[in-house]
Amino acid sequence: MAMNRVQFQKGLSLPDFLRRFGTEEQCATALESSRWPNGFQCPQCDGTRHSVLKCGSRKTFQCSHCRHQTSLIAGTLFQGTRLPLTLWFLAIYLISQAKTGLSALALSRQLGVSYPTAWRIHHKLMQSMLEREALCTLQGSVQADDAYLGGERSGGKPGRGSENKVPFVAAVSVDAQEHPVYARFTTIKGFAGPAVADWARTTLDKTCQVLTDGLPCFNGIADAGRGHAVIFSGGRKPRDLPQFSWINTVLGNLKASLSGAYHAFKFRKYAQHYLSTMTYRLNPSTLLMNLLRASINTGPKPKNYLRSVESSC
Numbered sequence: 001m002a003m004n005r006v007q008f009q010k011g012l013s014l015p016d017f018l019r020r021f022g023t024e025e026q027c028a029t030a031l032e033s034s035r036w037p038n039g040f041q042c043p044q045c046d047g048t049r050h051s052v053l054k055c056g057s058r059k060t061f062q063c064s065h066c067r068h069q070t071s072l073i074a075g076t077l078f079q080g081t082r083l084p085l086t087l088w089f090l091a092i093y094l095i096s097q098a099k100t101g102l103s104a105l106a107l108s109r110q111l112g113v114s115y116p117t118a119w120r121i122h123h124k125l126m127q128s129m130l131e132r133e134a135l136c137t138l139q140g141s142v143q144a145d146d147a148y149l150g151g152e153r154s155g156g157k158p159g160r161g162s163e164n165k166v167p168f169v170a171a172v173s174v175d176a177q178e179h180p181v182y183a184r185f186t187t188i189k190g191f192a193g194p195a196v197a198d199w200a201r202t203t204l205d206k207t208c209q210v211l212t213d214g215l216p217c218f219n220g221i222a223d224a225g226r227g228h229a230v231i232f233s234g235g236r237k238p239r240d241l242p243q244f245s246w247i248n249t250v251l252g253n254l255k256a257s258l259s260g261a262y263h264a265f266k267f268r269k270y271a272q273h274y275l276s277t278m279t280y281r282l283n284p285s286t287l288l289m290n291l292l293r294a295s296i297n298t299g300p301k302p303k304n305y306l307r308s309v310e311s312s313c
Contacts, residue, residue: 012288017093024057027085031072032059034289035296043075044068077124077295080302087111089292091121096291100257101277123273123306128294130276133283138182139205143247144171144212144221146191149258149271166271167191169199170254171210172246180246183282185254185275196220211243254278 021027040050040061047065054060062069073079078088094110095102102110108118148165167190172183184203188195197220204210209227212218221228231243257278280291 012093012097014093017090017288021086021089021093024085027089028057028059028072030089030289030292031078031085031296034293035072035076042066042068043070075299077128077298077301079300083113083117083121087113088121089288092125092291092295093288095122095125096288098281101281120303120306123270124298124301125291125295126273126277127301127306128291128298129280130273131298132294133184133276133279136182136184136283137205138171138173138184138203138208140173140175140181140208142171142173142204142208142210143244144169144210144218145244145247145251146170146215146217147185147251149187149275168271168275169196169203170247170251171203172250173208174246178246180250183250183279185279187272187275191215191217193217193220193223197224200224200226213241213244250282253282257281 021030039048041048042050042061042063042065045063045066045068047063049064051062051064052059053062053069058071060069060071073081078085081088091107091111094107102122104119104122105115107122108115111118111121113121147168147170149168150165166187168185168187170183170185173181175181186199186203188199193216196217200208200210200221201224204221204224204226206225207227209229210218210221211229211231212221214230214232218228218230231241254275258274
């Protein structure tokens, strides 16, 4: 049996992690080299000459040109935190290494912090994954399908009209050997042509050739100027067609991950966060340092921002 690239990708053992990032100084050094790989650069004037001021265990960098002062965590996801960097690094490690995802409740137990603290850490890191995944567009040959997140609400509408179901498009690009390259799960307002056209413009490269079933809304792909081919199932379900093997596989992995790690969350409010977490895990970017770099680039995300986040639905 062929080895699954994602399942068997090289990880970082816990002893190795603790050797590399077990102290506050080690974490600060890693954060500094990730934020400024070519050396310090002033966020105010781009100057490189600087002096370092120490207050306790935290460093303050002062630009020699404009005298602007900045800390190592200023302007990053960690801005304003009172938690040690060792705890943040451990959270990043646990989330990036978890095979099927990690809930905030499980994270609170493993970190030894309260649930509200773990929830904020969890959602901040999910925001980093979301923003990073949003930068990636699918290229080449792509398989796409319609899907829903969530179940029926007691006393509500059944089936696709359920108020608790969030529609999203699942898509995976494949190479010439039909091996998966990259996956995206993207929430949309509904399965109508204009909504799918908007999805195609933001998610697909102009050179894409997209394969879907005969659902009429997918005609929006061609309306967006992307190549589109249709496989008519002849009464069979798309999951029974070999042309959709990889999209069915990633949707199966998504279902298993969500049901195994997350038993309940506000589907309409946080759907894209959880979907982006799953694609981040599926795609070749789950190493600790990649998530650290994403956290640096995300910028500050206070609690009020996390609470007010709404999906596109």
